[in-house]
Amino acid sequence: MLTQPGIPNHYSLSTSCYGARLRTIEDQAFASVAMGFRRIELGILDAPVKLNGFEDSRRETGITVTSVIVGCLDPRSETMSGSKLGSLSENNRECALNSLRRHAKLAQRYGCQVVVVRGCELEDKPLREEAEKLQAKLLKDPADETLRANAREFVHRVHKKSHRQLEHICRSLFGLVTEFPETRIAIEGGSSLVDLFNFESVGLVLADLAKHGLGYWHDTGHIHLRERLGLEAQGKWLDSYANRMLGVHLQDAADGHSEMPPGSGEVDFKLVKDFLPANAERVLEINSRHGRAEILAAVQFLADKGF
Numbered sequence: 001m002l003t004q005p006g007i008p009n010h011y012s013l014s015t016s017c018y019g020a021r022l023r024t025i026e027d028q029a030f031a032s033v034a035m036g037f038r039r040i041e042l043g044i045l046d047a048p049v050k051l052n053g054f055e056d057s058r059r060e061t062g063i064t065v066t067s068v069i070v071g072c073l074d075p076r077s078e079t080m081s082g083s084k085l086g087s088l089s090e091n092n093r094e095c096a097l098n099s100l101r102r103h104a105k106l107a108q109r110y111g112c113q114v115v116v117v118r119g120c121e122l123e124d125k126p127l128r129e130e131a132e133k134l135q136a137k138l139l140k141d142p143a144d145e146t147l148r149a150n151a152r153e154f155v156h157r158v159h160k161k162s163h164r165q166l167e168h169i170c171r172s173l174f175g176l177v178t179e180f181p182e183t184r185i186a187i188e189g190g191s192s193l194v195d196l197f198n199f200e201s202v203g204l205v206l207a208d209l210a211k212h213g214l215g216y217w218h219d220t221g222h223i224h225l226r227e228r229l230g231l232e233a234q235g236k237w238l239d240s241y242a243n244r245m246l247g248v249h250l251q252d253a254a255d256g257h258s259e260m261p262p263g264s265g266e267v268d269f270k271l272v273k274d275f276l277p278a279n280a281e282r283v284l285e286i287n288s289r290h291g292r293a294e295i296l297a298a299v300q301f302l303a304d305k306g307f
Contacts, residue, residue, distance in 0.1 A: 009036045009299050012066045012283040014249070016043030017295065019288025026053035033061045035296060040065060041283045042072040042106070058110075065110040066281050067247055070103045070117050083119035085172040086165035086196055097172055104180045114246050114281065116217045118188040120169060120196040122162050130154070131193040138229050139256040148230025155198055155231060162196050169196065170208045177212045186215035186246045189237075191225040191258065199232040199240075206244050215246035221258030224267045234268065238275035247281030248272065250302060259287035261294045263301035273306050282307055
């Protein structure tokens with residue numbers, strides 16, 4: 001049984017699952033191996049972990065880094081530098097590029113193949129405030145068809161308003177993929193109504209940089225939350241972008257909350273499994289309020305589903 005600690009599994013574990021419990025990457029590596037993980041993702045935490053000692057722990061445990069989330073080197077904030085690649089401010093864009101460079105160099109240092117970019121939102125205060133109000137109403141009554149139609153219309157307005165920022169994102173990503181050709185960059189959509197990486201935008205950005213190897217990273221929980229708001233269904237995302245998918249964040253979602261252990265919410269993981277490319281990285285990204293037993297139970301659930 002994979003629920004027995006230490007039995008090797010084929011998944012990666014995001015270090016964001018540890019929260020503030022373990023404050024060095026060395027401790028996180030040993031804890032991951034003790035649960036059976038031989039692969040980790042450097043995820044986002046409220047405070048970045050100390051990386052000293054990781055080289056020794058890598059040699060001792062044989063653990064590998066499979067993906068790096070832009071922002072893992074910085075304290076968590078609402079305006080993390082990596083999310084400003086499409087900013088209308090040239091200074092913010094330059095800061096974001098420098099942040100992405102640092103993360104790409106970190107990935108190279110640990111022999112990691114993929115750097116994931118997410119958290120890019122529209123810089124329009126009135127629309128952001130409107131999004132918060134609409135999303136709050138939808139959380140109270142997600143079945144209201146009028147509200148769901150309003151959400152679709154709102155995201156369409158966001159997309160039209162975001163063209164200039166999307167152009168900046170494409171230029172920024174082009175610069176990075178040419179500067180670091182040996183590192184794959186992947187974009188990931190979020191659950192916010194003002195997220196620049198909505199369904200339509202992801203398709204445009206992937207098409208624009210198709211010749212440069214830009215990839216897609218799927219998030220089962222965030223896409224489920226978008227679907228619950230009346231937006232594109234999980235199956236549509238998978239059907240459209242699975243051929244560019246480098247990896248997936250496996251998490252459950254329900255009642256407006258994500259980062260739940262797979263098997264504890266509403267996500268149709270059989271559907272996800274049917275679309276998942278064989279070589280896509282499978283990363284558990286679960287909120288740090290869930291402990292070791294819940295992580296291991298999630299591994300068993302996914303294994304039983306055929307992942």
